[in-house]
Amino acid sequence: xxxxxxxxxxxxxxxxxxxxxxxxxxxxxxxxxxxxxxxxxxxxxxxxxxxxxxxxxxxxxxxxxxxxxxxxxxxxxxxxxxxxxxxxxxxxxxxxxxxxxxxxxxxxxxxxxxxxxxxxxxxxxxxxxxxxxxxxxxxxxxxxxxxxxxxxxxxxxxxxxxxxxxxxxxxxxxxxxxxxxxxxxxxxxxxxxxxxxxxxxxxxxxxxxxxxxxxxxxxxxxxxxxxxxxxxxxxxxxxxxxxxxxxxxxxxxxxxxxxxxxxxxxxxxxxxxxxxxxxxxxxxxxxxxxxxxxxxxxxxxxxxxxxxxxxxxxxxxxxxxxxxxxxxxxxxxxxxxxxxxx
Numbered sequence: 001x002x003x004x005x006x007x008x009x010x011x012x013x014x015x016x017x018x019x020x021x022x023x024x025x026x027x028x029x030x031x032x033x034x035x036x037x038x039x040x041x042x043x044x045x046x047x048x049x050x051x052x053x054x055x056x057x058x059x060x061x062x063x064x065x066x067x068x069x070x071x072x073x074x075x076x077x078x079x080x081x082x083x084x085x086x087x088x089x090x091x092x093x094x095x096x097x098x099x100x101x102x103x104x105x106x107x108x109x110x111x112x113x114x115x116x117x118x119x120x121x122x123x124x125x126x127x128x129x130x131x132x133x134x135x136x137x138x139x140x141x142x143x144x145x146x147x148x149x150x151x152x153x154x155x156x157x158x159x160x161x162x163x164x165x166x167x168x169x170x171x172x173x174x175x176x177x178x179x180x181x182x183x184x185x186x187x188x189x190x191x192x193x194x195x196x197x198x199x200x201x202x203x204x205x206x207x208x209x210x211x212x213x214x215x216x217x218x219x220x221x222x223x224x225x226x227x228x229x230x231x232x233x234x235x236x237x238x239x240x241x242x243x244x245x246x247x248x249x250x251x252x253x254x255x256x257x258x259x260x261x262x263x264x265x266x267x268x269x270x271x272x273x274x275x276x277x278x279x280x281x282x283x284x285x286x287x288x289x290x291x292x293x294x295x296x297x298x299x300x301x302x303x304x305x306x307x308x309x310x311x312x313x314x315x316x317x318x319x320x321x322x323x324x325x326x327x328x329x330x331x332x333x334x335x336x337x338x339x340x341x342x
Contacts, residue, residue: 089340
């Protein structure tokens, strides 16, 4: 079995794979900057290709994948494949993603919930500057922070990330609500309530903390917008670990600026390094939005790193290994997403 690993980011899992694959596997490498002819030759003899994010952004690999004669599996070393159009992928080419990030992301979500409830950043910065305005000796309600006990956590996209988040939220005494495209026959474990997409307004109205953990697709793009934001409590918070485009950028910014909702934690954005919006100019260190979220005082901003732990990488490597072994046995990998239909 010929395995092609594309990009330095792909090489990060190579050692783990080599320790667990037998001698029937031959591993090849290609990195951005090497010749396109070399890339084309390697793709033509590869059965499986694993592509890192650097090869995806800078490698121009997709203009060669459609002509790769033997390629049967394209393994993405992370979860999101919303950017990948099946119409650009050859019909017989299987696409699989990787899991293993759920625990790290759920811990990030719970950390943000706690930080937002405690107003940790404001307390930290105020006290460092010398202010005792929020000291616990005061009886002024404005000096008090919140609790999460008894609060309602709404999860849009109740998958593996949602499950791990709900487990942790229940241990804090929170009520947990989940939403998927279709309603489950029975309320899933770790949830107090579960509904389908037609119950969106209900979960918006009920949630004190709303987690976006859904795929980006036609039904979720722009799901959080001026209308849906207006359904939320003024005391509620949004945590977005899904994709930036699940939210209408301007509407979310205005809602936070006007304090129509209490605050947000955002880990996924609209602009990334060397990945501008359509018509934009690539930048190495751009602002992640056309709007000045960084000037707001009710937001936690992180650079899409909620899953960035060593343990998460190790679990992803194991997930990819399982996909490769299943594929070799003729089984559909657990990470299977779709076949191309070009």
